[in-house]
Amino acid sequence: MAELIYDQNGRLLFTEEMRREYTILIPQMLPIHFKFIEQIMQEAGYNIVLMTSTDPEIVNQGLQSVHNDTCYPALLVIGQMMNELNSGKYDLHKTALMITQTGGGCRASNYIHLLRKALKKRGLDYIPVISFNLAGMEKNPGFKFTPKMIFKLLGAVVYGDLLMLLSNQIRPYEVHPGDTDALLEHWISTLLDRKMSIRHMRRTLDEITESFVQIPVHRTEKVKVGVVGEIYIKFAPLGNNNLEKFLAQQDCEVCVPGLLDFIIFMGDHHMVDVKKFHIKFMKGFVSLLMKKLFVNFQNKLIDTVKKYPQLRAPSDFETIKSLTNGYLSDGNMMGEGWLLTGEMLELIHSGIDNIICTQPFGCLPNHIVGKGMIRVIRKQHPTANIVAIDYDPGATKTNQENRIKLMLSVAREKIEQQETAQATAQKQQQMVNVK
Ligand code: SF4
Missing domain, CATH: 3.40.50 (Rossmann fold)
Structure with a gap:
């Protein structure tokens, strides 16, 4: 069993030793994008399990774990984690949980504390909780973003958005039911093996879009x-x-x-903070660079889709x-x-x-x-x-x-x-x- 090490604030750390031995559970949010995230993390050496269960018991577990005025997404995410820990599928002494932290003023920054409180209430506070964020909050010796991971995560967002957009526009009209989902699965399982330079990504965006428009469709008026x-x-x-x-x-x-819009919106935040409230100058500068990068990718995605008049960009x-x-x-x-x-x-x-x-x-x-x-x-x-x-x-x-x-x-x-x-x-x- 891995040694439990705490930081000076009493937070249980996810250590190098745990990285080798532990299973990390992460909640599902976007079905396409998170399949990429699961692959990226596995490739980086983490034993990740994406929780996709929609068991009705999750709500009960959430209600038992957090105060009933907690916002519903927090209740569900924490309920899903508790339900999974109760399932008997995992050795709880070799399991960690991972959750996103936005760093904004909303409760999404604080789910992690609610989760730790819920674990403590059940006597499970030996389970480490890892914060998934790029803002440098809550560091852990056993979990680090490498430049390769960050670039692949960027690709996951761009490809995920394009695949979601194309499949939603083609699936309702396909002549042979299942064509769209089969193509979607093909891309999800092969995309991350490709080279991830900006030049290659542009070519891949074209290739993906071209493959979807080849699916035979029968256009009818739908709501x-x-x-x-x-x-x-x-x-x-x-x-x-x-x-x-x-x-x-x-x-x-x-x-x-x-998802790209939301990420760009988060970058835009800090620039508005600088402009309107005269605070966070440094964050504003970094956010400006991040925003430019994501805007660039969004423009590439839009330009690719615009080449096909049958699609809505x-x-x-x-x-x-x-x-x-x-x-x-x-x-x-x-x-x-x-x-x-x-x-x-x-x-x-x-x-x-x-x-x-x-x-x-x-x-x-x-x-x-x-x-x-x-x-x-x-x-x-x-x-x-x-x-x-x-x-x-x-x-x-x-x-x-x-x-x-x-x-x-x-x-x-x-x-x-x-x-x-x-x-x-x-x-x-x-x-x-x-x-
Ligand atoms: S926006 Fe904030 S308050 Fe609303 S559900 Fe999400 S985390 Fe909760």
């Missing part, structure tokens, strides 16, 4: 639904009760804004930001901040006015920039068909799905009206031609 909201609830099937799958069953095309970060002018200040940075409002506006501007705004229980920041902005957006864009869906331990899936079905029926009615109007216009044109 297009945008999904926005708090980052965990928007992306994680555990958080949103498998929302994307439900929408696919309802014969919709789903559009989920990518996302808008770039600055365009999304400019859309929020007159709605709210860019000083709104807690949670998803102004970006959440911006994503709703971007969807509307790109012709997707059916939007689900996912709202977790206990999340004040995103209630303000999400639910709180819907009335103003509707006032400016009367055709916007937005529904806010609450996710909390007591909300039933049936209730959430019924509310979404109501929104979809409005969307379908609109499509029918448009089709009728088009048919009438065509008939009138034919009559004019005959005369």
Whole structure:
């Protein structure tokens, strides 16, 4: 058994010895991106297990582990970890947990402390918890980011966003069911073996896009639904009760804004801090460089998708930001901040006015920039068909799905009206031609 070593603040460290012997459990958030992250970590020598369980017991475990006014994503992530530790699959004296820490003002920076408290309550405080962050918080001798890992993680975000975007746009129309998922699996299992220079990545983005547009499709009019909201609830099937799958069953095309926007938004934060509040000058400078790097990759992704008129390319970060002018200040940075409002506006501007705004229980920041902005957006864009869906331990899936079905029926009615109007216009044109 590895020796337990603590830092001067009493935090249990993840040591070099543990690195060789321990299994590290990480929670799932984005199904495509996190498969890459799992591979990158394994390649770097960590024995990583990605937790994908959506067992209903997770919510109970969460409720028993944290205070019931804790925001729902924290409750789920901690509940999922406790459930996994209870499963009997792991030697608990050779298991560690890994969790992200954003470093922002929101609770996402503090999940790690709630998790340690929950472990202590159960007498499991010999299990080390590793903070996954690039901001230099909570260092551990047994876990370090190498430049190679960082570059591959960058690739994981860019490739993950592109694969998510392409599969969402092609899958609903494929002639042979399963083609898109087979291609997706192919790329997920082979992409990280490729060279990761900027030049190679650009070529790979082209190759991926070209392969997806080769899938035979049959284009029909489908309801297009945008999904926005708090980052965990928007992306994680555990958080949103498998929302994307439900929408696919309802014969919709789903559009989920990518992770790149959120990462660029985090970099933009510190620059706004410098500009508006005259603080964090050093962080502002580093963030400026990081932002430029990610913006560069986002532009490459957008340019690649734009080559294919049958695909819808996302808008770039600055365009999304400019859309929020007159709605709210860019000083709104807690949670998803102004970006959440911006994503709703971007969807509307790109012709997707059916939007689900996912709202977790206990999340004040995103209630303000999400639910709180819907009335103003509707006032400016009367055709916007937005529904806010609450996710909390007591909300039933049936209730959430019924509310979404109501929104979809409005969307379908609109499509029918448009089709009728088009048919009438065509008939009138034919009559004019005959005369
Ligand atoms: S954004 Fe909301 S849900 Fe996410 S950590 Fe912050 S308070 Fe919790």
